[in-house]
Structure formats: C-alpha cells, structure tokens
Amino acid sequence: MKERKRKIIKIGFIIIIPLVGLLYLLTNSNLLKEEVKKLTNNEIKELKEEEKFEITVENKNRKTDQKREGMVWVPGGEFSMGSNINDESLCTIKGVTNDARPIHRVYVDGFWMDKTEVTNKEFAKFINATKYITVAERKPLQEEFPGVPLSQLIAGSGVFTPTKSKVKLDDYLQWWKYVEGANWRHPMGYNSNLIGKDNYPVVQISFEDAVAYAKWAGKRLPTEAEWEFAARGGKTASTYTWGSILKPQGKFQANIYQGQFPVEKGDTGEDGFVGIAPVGQYEPNGYGLYDMAGNVWELVSDWYDENYYSQLAQNYRVSSNPQGPEISNYINEPNSLQKVHRGGSFLCTDEYCTRYMVGTRGHGEIKSSANHIGFRCVE
Numbered sequence: 001m002k003e004r005k006r007k008i009i010k011i012g013f014i015i016i017i018p019l020v021g022l023l024y025l026l027t028n029s030n031l032l033k034e035e036v037k038k039l040t041n042n043e044i045k046e047l048k049e050e051e052k053f054e055i056t057v058e059n060k061n062r063k064t065d066q067k068r069e070g071m072v073w074v075p076g077g078e079f080s081m082g083s084n085i086n087d088e089s090l091c092t093i094k095g096v097t098n099d100a101r102p103i104h105r106v107y108v109d110g111f112w113m114d115k116t117e118v119t120n121k122e123f124a125k126f127i128n129a130t131k132y133i134t135v136a137e138r139k140p141l142q143e144e145f146p147g148v149p150l151s152q153l154i155a156g157s158g159v160f161t162p163t164k165s166k167v168k169l170d171d172y173l174q175w176w177k178y179v180e181g182a183n184w185r186h187p188m189g190y191n192s193n194l195i196g197k198d199n200y201p202v203v204q205i206s207f208e209d210a211v212a213y214a215k216w217a218g219k220r221l222p223t224e225a226e227w228e229f230a231a232r233g234g235k236t237a238s239t240y241t242w243g244s245i246l247k248p249q250g251k252f253q254a255n256i257y258q259g260q261f262p263v264e265k266g267d268t269g270e271d272g273f274v275g276i277a278p279v280g281q282y283e284p285n286g287y288g289l290y291d292m293a294g295n296v297w298e299l300v301s302d303w304y305d306e307n308y309y310s311q312l313a314q315n316y317r318v319s320s321n322p323q324g325p326e327i328s329n330y331i332n333e334p335n336s337l338q339k340v341h342r343g344g345s346f347l348c349t350d351e352y353c354t355r356y357m358v359g360t361r362g363h364g365e366i367k368s369s370a371n372h373i374g375f376r377c378v379e
C-alpha cells in the first residue's frame, strides 16, 4: 500500500499535497480519457526561445464610483504571464516549473478583489448562515473510493507534520499526514482550534468549499490570469509580487519558511512568523493586496493543465480573459482532477518549493485540502 502510494504520487504532491486525493488515486477513475492536444518538444523549444516579458499596460477605466468593503479595484489590462525561472533548484525536481512557460501575453478585464485571504472569522459567518459542511468534515463515501477499505474512509485532511530529523526532500509523505478530524475548525486535527485566530486565513478548504463561500458572498474565485495580473501589482517581469529582490533592505515581504525544512523546530520564523500568520502582516503590493505570496496557497478557478500556457502562446497573440483549460491534464496523475493553486505558503523555502515567486504555479486534487491552502474572492 505504502509503496503504491509513493509510486503513484511521487511528483505532484510535492507541490501541493492533495491528501484526500490519495483516496481518489486508489480508485480506477476513467474521467480523463480524452486526448489533450500536446505540443511537440520542438514546438515548445521554439516558444521558449521567443519568450520574454513585455511591459504591463493597465486599463484606464479605474472604478471609483463605488467601493466594496475589504476589496480593492484591480484595473486589468495586458501583461506578460508566466515564469522563465530556472527550474533546477525548485522542488528538487528537474523541469517542475516548465508548466509556467512560455511567458505569454494575456489581457484581463478589471475586477474587484479581496484585499486579504478569507479569514476564519469571515468563513464562520458563512457557515453560521448556511450550515454548510466542508469536504474535510464529511466521511468519504465507499462509492467514491471503491478500492479503499472501509476502515480508511475517515473524515480528515492533510496536516504538515515536521520530521524528527533531517530527511531527503524526495518524498513528501515523510512530512504530510492525513489526520483524522482535521478540518477548518481544527486545522491540525482534533487537538487544535481557532481560539485567537479570527484574523488568520481559513485553511483546510477544498475547491468546492471555496466556491460555496464565494457564491454565498456574491463573489467568485479569480481565474488564474486574474490572480497573476493582481499579484504582479502593475509591475513587469519582477520575480516577486513586490519586486526582484527577496528581502529589500533586509526586510521580509511575505510569510515563508526559513531554516531547515521540514524538521521539528526547523522553522526559525526569521520573517516574524513560525507557521501560519494572521492576514495582512506585510506590506501590500501595488494594488493594495496583502499576502499574494506566502502564508497560504490560494485556490483559483482554472483547471490545471501543465501544457496550457504553451497552447495559449501557440494559438493567440494575446489571450483575452482566459478561463483555463476545459479539464485538467497532469501527466503524472492522469486520473486525478486538479485545480490550479497560486502564491505559495508559509512552508515555501528557497531550499524546497519557492512558489512564492509570482509567475510560478501549483496545483492540487479538487477534493483535497491541507493546512496551508486557503483562498480569496473577486467580483
């Protein structure tokens, strides 16, 4: 069983860790049998040779007529999307950031966006009003996971569990555990709670939970293109949401991870926080948005397809309001339905998974959740 899990998931989970997705992977889903058009290696090489960032051109129609509480106006416009960062040092997997290439030209309309990730306090209002039950709180059904023994069908979610000693960073199951009873109310399991954490981002949220919240709030999730336009804050080609230097004047700009990963007491909290932080603790970006890098990953509406950027670059000079591919396509887990996640988390380190770099991408299984994944909304 353990060997099978390792074999099936060895690459994708290192990026996002969809632990509930483990259950899905052990079933024989045939949901993704459709052929997706693939570029040849030569075509991809040509696209990459041409790739470059061009200047961001914002729309002029800045809305000032009406304000939205807790939101800022993102003007939209035309920008260069993606990343050409050398992948060798990221996530210890060669080629892992090729999904963010080539850099391609995209236009998005303007939109309102939440200044911060949705907090526990905000999510609690939604739960109180609707009595909604999140995916992690539901007992997985036998018909959903026909290959999984009944004893393993327990409600829970993924929790980062530091290792006792230094480990090789090639198997995330060493530090990610499926914990019974872990959900948004108990992010680390039964023994954890939200006391004093009203202003922390809600976590242990799966895609459908985020969509349900957004609908209740009269909002929606951003597309991946909207998210990246917003995260760049009007800047062109910068590596981070705040610029091109990780620590300008020696000052951290986001809650990420310093120290030995993923060891117990390894997180030194040099940036001010060991583990997750309340929202809005660092300077906002050019649009007044907080925490677009680090703290928690953010769910967006697009399906994940590692070749999507190549397809857009091949088909359009400028892709207008791209909504993502029609269905997910991830070669390492062809039977897993994956959504895009963006921004990295408090667990991202320069040693492992530097996805706080603004153009890079993450992804995770649609039903899964973990204690480093949250979201924010747009309208």
Ligand SMILES: [Ca+2]
Pocket (backbone or CB within 6 Å): 255, 256, 257, 258, 269, 270, 271, 272, 273, 274, 275, 346
């Ligand atoms: Ca930190």
